[in-house]
Amino acid sequence: MNPQLQGAEAIAGTYPFDLRVSNRALRLNRFFWNMIQAPSRDAFHRDPEQAMAQAGLSEEEKALVRTEDWIGLVRYGGNFFVMEKFARVVKKTNLEVYAMMRGESFEDFMKTRKVPDAR
């Protein structure tokens, strides 16, 4: 255990992205990272199943991507900062992804914010 991170594992709803996680989920995160390239975005829009197969995703990973299960992706080892690139591709804002990770509707989530109009 990295002593700098000791204690973080006990914080509910938090998933530190360390090398163990990164190594396990490298293929999934690379699939998301590729979305910074327009040709990768086009390929995904054209045929999502083929794009996922070409990226070598497992059935479990494909199911998480297919259902846009953001919290499932985080629990699996998805890194938010590449996930947000994929969110742009499927036309979700970060605020919408935040609400889904919390298991709330978008409007309910925004009501918990200090300035709900800052979108």
Next chain:
Amino acid sequence: MAKIIGGIGTSHVPTIGVAYDKGKQNDPAWAPLFKGYEPVAQWLKEKEADVLVFFYNDHATTFFFDVYPTFALGVGASFPIADEGAGLRNLPPIRGNLDLQIHVAESLVNDEFDLTVFQEKPIDHGCASPLPLLWPHEPDWPGTVVPIAINVLQFPLPTGRRCYKLGQAVRRAIESYPEDLRVVVVGTGGLSHQVHGERTGFNNTDWDYEFLNLLEHDPEALLALRHADYIERGGAESVEQIMWLAMRGALDGPIERTHLNYYLATTTAMTVALFEPREAVETHTAKQEASAS
């Protein structure tokens, strides 16, 4: 000789870039943020800053986790602003001063900071989100950037103390550069926020203000904190505030916070703070008093 004339701490929330591009500067929900940057932009203009040294983080855009550098310095006359999945932004490429960047690389490595050097790579919102709020960009940026990327994404991250020491080494690098350049160091990120997991949306304003005060008066207290302490107090992604420690290390000595804007609208405590060497503030105040009497 080049000289560090001050430091800026700033959030780098991507939404700032989106709001900027959509022209929301006067939107009631966004104006408190944009207005808060104006005194800092004015200060940069008055002081005629030539260079901004940016301690920022790449959000797995320039680099992927297959090769993810702990510290990386950009060398090049120009860096395009990255497409992060939503297409390109209407901003000119970031300008670089090749001689200065190479000098900083040589000085840091000879000073035992063996960092990675990157060239001809795009730079993402870690630097590009706050930059247009600090400097105008029409027709082009008024100065150059020394981009220094710090890993705050994939643990193990450098410790807070290591980032502070990097800042001190950058100061030595700048002060050994022969040309008379006016340099401002910028630390980006934070303040409190968490953007992954069910704890998304966590903030801690009391801690944010404590952090700001400790940064100014007692940085040693912050250097003793572990990454898990930042995660607990300010939310997981607030650990990126270790980049403010690099900025603080480059300022060394006593400083004074001469501007602060803190705006927590949705999920991130969006903050901009200006720090100047105390000596410079005292000289400025003495001059003002002399001209008033």
